[in-house]
Amino acid sequence: MAKKNKKWSWLAEYAAYRSLEFFFRFIPVSICFRFGELLGLLAFRLIAKRRKAVLRNLRIAFGDQQSKQELEKLAIDVFKCTSGNLVASIKTATMSVESLRKCLTIEGAENVEKFVKENDGGIYLLPHMGNWEVCARLNELVYPELPNGGMYRPLDNPYIDKVVKNRREFSGTSLYARNDGMAAPLQLIRDKGFLGILAGKALRADRSID
Secondary structure, three states: OHHHHHHHHHHHHHHHHHHHHHHHOOOOHHHHHHHHHHHHHHHHHHOHHHHHHHHHHHHHHHOOOOOHHHHHHHHHHHHHHHHHHHHHHHHHOOOOHHHHHHHOOOOOHHHHHHHHHHOOOEEEEEEOOOOHHHHOOHHHHOOOOOOEEEEEOOOOOHHHHHHHHHHHHHOOEEEEEHHHOOHHHHHHHHOOOEEEEEEOOOOOOOOOOO
16 A cells, blocks of 8 residues: 555656756746745755754864854855755756757866876766756767766655666766666766766855756
């Protein structure tokens, strides 16, 4: 019975996700980000457990360098940035490469070309706090001639997981689950490919993708 209920819950989440995808197709990505920021602000006010956890982590990071009011402002920024990127990622996942290039500024791409000439494969160390769907398409945006892959944690909802995984692989990115071991990802690097790995350190985004 519990398994059946979970299936219906997954289907409801899947329907909501695909509905958002369809709706966001008609809205500029910058507006999607702002909408996500509003949701993040709402989440800060309503999700007390998560709010306390973020404030605790900020106190550990900054100690007495920041006042209570300053830490609360930083916590709000964390919620807004995280939610903004999450909502914007739903939009960017369905955008064409040409549309992405128009609203992205990629800095340091020339370093990848220089690295490729002097080395074999490499690793993209990506911020854990950001627009993951853009990160998953770096192969199309930076150096599409090389094999590309990424470490991937399957989503809890199998229906949404299938959509996300198929879309990322369609862009040419090979996905590797950690439970499957590191043999295949390491072989990708030996074949002069690039492997994307999410870094544990969170970076604060000061602006959305316009």
